[in-house]
Amino acid sequence: MEVRIPKRTLAEGLSLLERIIPSRSSNPILTYLPIELSEQSLILRGTNGEVDLEVKLPAETQGSGRVLVPAQTFFQIVRSAPGELVELVLREGERLELRSGAFSTQLSTTNPDGYPELLFALGDGGRIVAARLAQAITRVRYAASTEEYRAIFRGVQLEMSPQGLRAVASDGYRLARYDLPMELSTRKLVVPAKSADEIVRVFKDKEEEVVFAVREGSLTLGSDSLRMSVKLMEGEFPDYERVIPQGFVMEALLKAEALRESLRRVAVLSDRNNHRVNLLFSRESLTIDAEGDYGRGREELPLEATGEPQLMVAYNAQYLIDALGPIEGTVRVRLSGPTSPTLLQAVEDEGYLAVVVPLRV
Amino acid sequence: MEVRIPKRTLAEGLSLLERIIPSRSSNPILTYLPIELSEQSLILRGTNGEVDLEVKLPAETQGSGRVLVPAQTFFQIVRSAPGELVELVLREGERLELRSGAFSTQLSTTNPDGYPELLFALGDGGRIVAARLAQAITRVRYAASTEEYRAIFRGVQLEMSPQGLRAVASDGYRLARYDLPMELSTRKLVVPAKSADEIVRVFKDKEEEVVFAVREGSLTLGSDSLRMSVKLMEGEFPDYERVIPQGFVMEALLKAEALRESLRRVAVLSDRNNHRVNLLFSRESLTIDAEGDYGRGREELPLEATGEPQLMVAYNAQYLIDALGPIEGTVRVRLSGPTSPTLLQAVEDEGYLAVVVPLRV
Known part of the structure; x- marks a missing residue:
């Protein structure tokens, strides 16, 4: 088998696999990269046991075949290859020769x-x-749990329905939810x-469509050039x-x-344990303050508010900062009381919603 | 005491101290930042026990005084200060107030x-x-040892003389040496x-002159705005x-x-232990090859050579790569034999010289 491929195409394909293929494994064969040649394409694969990925790259090929090479070494070699083209040649039962420029x-x-x-599932469970x-x-990933307790919360839930795709964590x-309107089966x-x-x-960065397919506890996302399970x-x-x-x-913008x-x-300046900040919402301004071992900090921001004339709510600052992360432009903060959950919405992106539970007084 | 200082000036001064002041220490007071006010300047200091640094910043001041604040917290606050100016106010025996914009x-x-x-030494042991x-x-730092053995090699030697300043590691x-012609006392x-x-x-990045002074086992480098010991x-x-x-x-360019x-x-492709690469110098080309567990690599480079028609020398690739690091443009490689030290010189910078001992065959 022989293949000629632009170095850039190959390097981009490998960069997708690089984090998935483990550099060490109790099953050492997983540290190898399977390279397969079929007509006019080079197929690369990798798995870490949880995620399987297949990348199909257009290439000039001769013959077909399949070979395993040490993945980390191959990544390094391709990354540093001096030429614009990379040629791979495998003769039956021999080493794989890689040529690029004078190297x-x-x-x-x-x-x-x-x-x-x-195993990549087939079938059409919808496209996106x-x-x-x-x-x-x-948009929602930040809210996923890192605790062992209630393990299901260490995942991101994807809900498909005729109304659309909803991601929740x-x-x-705290909770984050994002809705994309589209038609999918439930x-x-x-x-x-x-x-x-x-x-x-x-x-x-891929603008192409992927097809969803679910089988035996796996989700496969497939496009023309990529399949991930x-x-x-x-x-x-x-x-x-x-x-x-x-x-x-009360509601504030x-x-x-x-x-x-x-x-x-x-x-x-907040205390190191719960990052407590106090937010005093009033009709025209928000005053944020915090106090910890090293002193006290305070800042005032302008806002537009309706509802109660004034409300003090305390939060874990990091939770609020995370919840604001996906919001560009204006945030609508909807308060249900000093100890009840607060809702944050992106005025310019109706699909996003976050809920943060205040700290107890 | 009161001081007004552009945030940028203060942040730049603090960035110099940030790596020196430890975030934890068996002597907790070293994790604090001493702030001193004198006429029209704010003086910041820090030490890690090995390196002492004093930074003098121009500022609008009122009164004088000295105070210690928790350094890491102060760094974070100044870095995130919203205004272009930072004001510090200390009233006798109170907290230090920092104001910037609405914060x-x-x-x-x-x-x-x-x-x-x-203790910063005074005296004029030369200027640079x-x-x-x-x-x-x-230029020479890379060659310093990291081994416990022969501890003196874990330092960089500075040799001053009427011929100039020489740095050696x-x-x-391997050895690296850099000469700067200038007049200094020996x-x-x-x-x-x-x-x-x-x-x-x-x-x-500092184009100002520093004065050398040596006292009691310490070197002080002093300029108008900085003193380091x-x-x-x-x-x-x-x-x-x-x-x-x-x-x-043999000699090659x-x-x-x-x-x-x-x-x-x-x-x-070289073996993981000694990174062995074989260099075959001939009259018109250099062939580099290596072989390890995962295969073999080879590359040919053009060169100009004089002396023996051909010579094979093996090196630790990392040592050669390091030695070439400070060389821009052309390197002169001077070979004294397959097992004797090799000299590398920068054709465009005569001050630099490196010696690399070949690996045994």
Whole structure:
């Protein structure tokens, strides 16, 4: 088998696999990169046991075949290849030769038969532009739990329905939800947060459509050039809708970025344990203050408010900063009382909603 | 005491101290930042026990005084201050108030009497443009040892003489030397490599002159706005001149960057222990190859050579890559044989010289 491929194409393909293929593994064959040649394309694969990925690259090919090479070494070699083209040549049972400019290398190979078969589900469970799926996950990912307790919250729930795709994450103290209107068949899945990060990393810049397919506890996302399969978590989120407050006593509009920056500054002085900041909402201004071992900080921001003349609520500053993260422009803060959950919405992006539970006084 | 200072000026001054002041210490007072006000200047200090630094910033002041504030908290607050100006106000025995834009903070302070006195030597042991001193150290720093064995090699030796300033570092297997012509009184000092890094970090962009002064085992570098004192190592390097070869059997000229890149590529295949690469010098080309567990790599580079028609020498690739680091443009490689030290010189910068000992065949 022989292949000629632009270095840039190959390097971009490998960069998608680089974080998925482990550099060490109790099953050492997983540290190898399977390279497969079919007509006019080079197919690269990798798995970390949770996420399987297949990348198909257009290339000039001769013959076909399959070989395993040490992945980390191959990544390094391609990254530093001096030429604009990379040529790979494999003669039966020999080393893989890689040539680029004045540089050449003979890489030891391993029998590909021992490599586990990666199973990508087929079927059409709906289509979505890859980058939009990544965007929906990114908006809510921060709220996923890192605690062992209530393990299901360590995932991101994807809810498909004829109304659209909804992504949800929560750790019990906060919740983030993002809605993308589109038509899908009804289904709920929970993707482990780390695998959700891989989906974002691989698909965030891809404007092509991916097809959803679910089989045997795995979600496959497939496009012309990429197929990714992630193991799903068992179960689904408990009914989170009931923590989303419905009645409000006060509502305020603020610039999201100014609020975020201000919270960051004042939080420097907050106590190290719960990052407590006190927010005093009044009709024309918000006063943020915090006090900890090293002193006290205070800042005032302008706002527009309706409802009660004044309300004091305390939060974990980091939770508020995280919840404001996906909001550009204006945030609508809807308060249901000093100890009831607060709702944050992006005025310019109706799909996003966050709930933060205040700290007890 | 009261002071008004542009945020940028203050933040730049603090950034110099930020790495020196420890965030934790067995002597907790060292984690505080001493702030002193004198006429039209704000003086900030810090020490990690090895390196003392004093930064003098121009400022609008009223009154004088001295106070200790928690350093990490102060760094964070100033970095995130929203205004262009920062105002500090201290009333007798109270908290330090910091104001910037709509943000204000009351920082707890500590009695400054417990803070150790930083001793900066006076005297004129010669002057040098700060950035040039940093440059000389940077050129040789890589060759300093990291081994416990022969501790003196864990420093950078500075040799002052009427001929100039010479910086030298070695770990016994390689040596780097940099000469800056200038007139200084004769003296040899060894600066611990980590403190040498701090000298580089603080002075690398400073075009002002610093004055050398040595007293009681410390070197002080002083300019109008900065004073730094570093503890010196005891002793001096053994006679390293004798490892610098004098007779050569072959000499080659190559583009330093091309050689460095080529070594990086081929070294990916070298064995993990000694990074062995074989260099075959001939009259018109250099062939680099390496072989390890994962295969073999090879690359050919053009060169101009005189002397023997051909010579094969093996090196630790990393040592060669490091030695080429400070060389821009052309490198002159002077070979004294397959097992004798090799000399590398920068054709465009005569001050730099490196010696690399080949690996045994």
